[in-house]
Amino acid sequence: MALLRTILLRLVTTAVTLLGVAVIVFVVIRVVPGNPIAMMLPPGATGEDIARLTALYGLDKSILQQFLIWGAGVLQGDFGTSITARQPVLAMVLARLPATLELSTFALLMAVLAGGAAALTGTRLRETKVEGGIDIAGGMALSVPDFLWGLVLILLFGVLVPVFHISGRVTPSLDLPFITNFYLFESLVRLRLDLTLDLVSHMFLPALSLAIPLAAIIAQLLKQSLKETMHLDYVTLARTQGYSEASVIWREALPNAVLPTLTLVGVQFTFLIGGTVIIERVFSYEGLGNMAIDAVINRDLPLIQGIVILFAVLFTGVNLVVDLMYATLNPRLRHG
Amino acid sequence: MTYLSVQNLSVRIKGGGPLLRSVSLDVAAGHVHGLVGESGAGKSMIGRAILGILPKAVEVVSGAILLDGVDLLALPPAQRRVRVGASCALIPQDPLTALNPSRRIGRQMTDRLVDILGWTRGDAEARALALLAEVQITDPARVLRQYPHELSGGMRQRILIASAFAAEPKLIVADEPTTALDVTVQKQILKLIAGMQVRHGTALLFVTHDLGVVSKVCQSLSVLYAGKVVETAEVRAFFAAPQHPYSAALLAATPKYTDPDAGLHPVPDAVIAAVRAEVGHD
Numbered sequence: 001m002a003l004l005r006t007i008l009l010r011l012v013t014t015a016v017t018l019l020g021v022a023v024i025v026f027v028v029i030r031v032v033p034g035n036p037i038a039m040m041l042p043p044g045a046t047g048e049d050i051a052r053l054t055a056l057y058g059l060d061k062s063i064l065q066q067f068l069i070w071g072a073g074v075l076q077g078d079f080g081t082s083i084t085a086r087q088p089v090l091a092m093v094l095a096r097l098p099a100t101l102e103l104s105t106f107a108l109l110m111a112v113l114a115g116g117a118a119a120l121t122g123t124r125l126r127e128t129k130v131e132g133g134i135d136i137a138g139g140m141a142l143s144v145p146d147f148l149w150g151l152v153l154i155l156l157f158g159v160l161v162p163v164f165h166i167s168g169r170v171t172p173s174l175d176l177p178f179i180t181n182f183y184l185f186e187s188l189v190r191l192r193l194d195l196t197l198d199l200v201s202h203m204f205l206p207a208l209s210l211a212i213p214l215a216a217i218i219a220q221l222l223k224q225s226l227k228e229t230m231h232l233d234y235v236t237l238a239r240t241q242g243y244s245e246a247s248v249i250w251r252e253a254l255p256n257a258v259l260p261t262l263t264l265v266g267v268q269f270t271f272l273i274g275g276t277v278i279i280e281r282v283f284s285y286e287g288l289g290n291m292a293i294d295a296v297i298n299r300d301l302p303l304i305q306g307i308v309i310l311f312a313v314l315f316t317g318v319n320l321v322v323d324l325m326y327a328t329l330n331p332r333l334r335h336g
Numbered sequence: 337m338t339y340l341s342v343q344n345l346s347v348r349i350k351g352g353g354p355l356l357r358s359v360s361l362d363v364a365a366g367h368v369h370g371l372v373g374e375s376g377a378g379k380s381m382i383g384r385a386i387l388g389i390l391p392k393a394v395e396v397v398s399g400a401i402l403l404d405g406v407d408l409l410a411l412p413p414a415q416r417r418v419r420v421g422a423s424c425a426l427i428p429q430d431p432l433t434a435l436n437p438s439r440r441i442g443r444q445m446t447d448r449l450v451d452i453l454g455w456t457r458g459d460a461e462a463r464a465l466a467l468l469a470e471v472q473i474t475d476p477a478r479v480l481r482q483y484p485h486e487l488s489g490g491m492r493q494r495i496l497i498a499s500a501f502a503a504e505p506k507l508i509v510a511d512e513p514t515t516a517l518d519v520t521v522q523k524q525i526l527k528l529i530a531g532m533q534v535r536h537g538t539a540l541l542f543v544t545h546d547l548g549v550v551s552k553v554c555q556s557l558s559v560l561y562a563g564k565v566v567e568t569a570e571v572r573a574f575f576a577a578p579q580h581p582y583s584a585a586l587l588a589a590t591p592k593y594t595d596p597d598a599g600l601h602p603v604p605d606a607v608i609a610a611v612r613a614e615v616g617h618d
């Protein structure tokens with residue numbers, strides 16, 4: 001009963017959020033200078049040509065009218081047609097989404113593994129030089145934004161020691177048997193590990209750039225809450241029972257210390273997804289973010305709107321998943 | 337037969353002052369030894385030193401802790417941990433913080449039997465059920481599936497007591513096991529521990545600030561002041577005639593051992609001054 005109400009409330013707030021996002025984006029991209037139609041036409045086009053095309057895309061109407069028309073379409077699953085590509089926005093966006101989802105999930109996985117390992121090691125060796133080293137590394141990781149890490153990594157592992165690909169999602173000459181755009185996932189399912197390797201080798205550096213700052217945040221926060229947990233009575237009691245320090249951290253402290261970290265990771269993961277926009281550009285990775293930048297440059301209004309709405313849905317979805325995980329992991333909420 | 341023998345144990349804050357000053361005390365196998373003193377005297381510190389859970393900021397300066405004749409302080413940490421885990425247990429002071437909030441009671445009671453002592457899961461669960469029944473918990477099977485937050489403080493302390501006896505340890509350190517509980521529950525829990533101790537024949541180091549409790553459950557006692565044992569005695573002899581002026585004053589300050597009409601006698605300043613000078617506490 002309480003769960004149902006929570007879900008309903010969540011749906012309503014989500015709808016309001018999405019509406020707000022839609023209105024803001026809709027207005028902003030129409031207020032900033034730059035006419036998409038004029039940019040699309042060759043230099044010799046007449047004012048008459050421009051007017052005709054503007055009317056064709058409905059851009060001659062008032063913003064309110066345009067919004068109502070667009071909104072009515074969206075409610076029926078029609079996000080309009082891209083001005084530059086002349087294809088349905090929804091199909092274009094959904095085709096690119098898997099690439100971005102795979103990239104950000106891979107980055108999240110890297111961040112959780114690296115950050116978690118650093119936090120556990122730092123807790124096990126707390127108040128030693130190792131913990132100091134972890135803190136310093138974390139500080140460095142956080143003092144540089146993700147796209148600069150991207151450039152640094154390109155120089156290091158793309159140019160200096162070229163072990164990874166630095167551009168694209170997959171080697172273009174490869175024959176891809178995939179029926180979905182979740183290449184990495186599908187390559188694993190089909191056990192085409194040669195393709196997995198190629199995909200990972202493309203994805204590794206952009207994912208790492210996104211993961212470095214998040215890993216540092218996870219390491220710091222998780223280590224902090226682990227260390228606080230280590231003073232608690234039930235941890236001390238486990239020590240008297242013969243458990244080693246490492247098992248005490250893993251068994252007693254970790255399950256309780258992950259909860260505060262989890263909430264933060266959720267918020268940070270949405271930032272990471274936001275970070276893909278620039279990182280995909282830096283690594284010419286054919287995802288949603290890269291498409292978003294092109295759309296903005298070309299003033300492709302319907303496409304921009306579609307991408308922004310999708311990002312907003314994605315963010316809300318992530319937050320929902322985090323809340324559900326929190327409720328599942330916390331016995332006090334599970335039975336509340 | 338002495339099971340635990342703490343010999344001239346000195347403990348201090350790293351780079352700071354002493355917390356325990358050459359403490360010696362013996363606990364005979366199957367006996368209950370009381371450890372009495374005011375708050376801050378160092379009672380818990382002794383228990384922690386025995387169980388190998390001293391705070392990081394604290395270190396042993398000298399002394400020995402013989403458990404069944406083996407000096408724990410001379411053992412490598414891993415060996416010590418296993419030995420203490422197999423033969424000792426702790427009944428903690430605060431049942432609200434001594435259970436892991438995110439793990440079921442059943443796992444908290446049985447895991448160490450399986451992980452550390454090599455029991456089968458089935459044996460461990462049967463054992464947990466039997467012990468919960470022994471500490472008078474109704475519907476033990478249900479409790480095993482519950483989380484700590486679903487249980488009252490008294491219930492949790494019963495579970496911790498059951499847990500402490502689970503592996504039939506030779507020695508249990510009970511660190512003020514009733515202090516954090518409601519007055520109404522305190523008596524039941526005390527009786528429960530005393531009964532369990534007798535049935536299982538476990539040696540018990542019973543830490544308390546309450547001489548009244550000592551007279552009920554202990555056979556012998558040590559009185560601690562500012563990290564130093566000022567008197568060790570058999571309970572009957574002690575309550576008949578405490579030897580040390582501080583012990584005598586402490587006894588006089590304990591309500592149940594004074595005439596209710598005469599009111600309380602706080603430990604006199606002169607006695608405090610004398611015992612301070614004696615133990616070298618500034």
Ligand SMILES: Nc1ncnc2c1ncn2[C@@H]1O[C@H](COP(=O)(O)OP(=O)(O)O)[C@@H](O)[C@H]1O
Nearest residue numbers: 349355374375376377378379380381382391393
């Ligand atoms: N973690 C710690 N670090 C340093 N000193 C401590 C710590 N815990 C307790 N102490 C000090 O050790 C002394 C003895 O404490 P404790 O053994 O807990 O007393 P008791 O159990 O008799 O009330 C006190 O003076 C206390 O301030």
Ligand SMILES: [Mg+2]
Nearest residue numbers: 379380511512
């Ligand atoms: Mg204490």
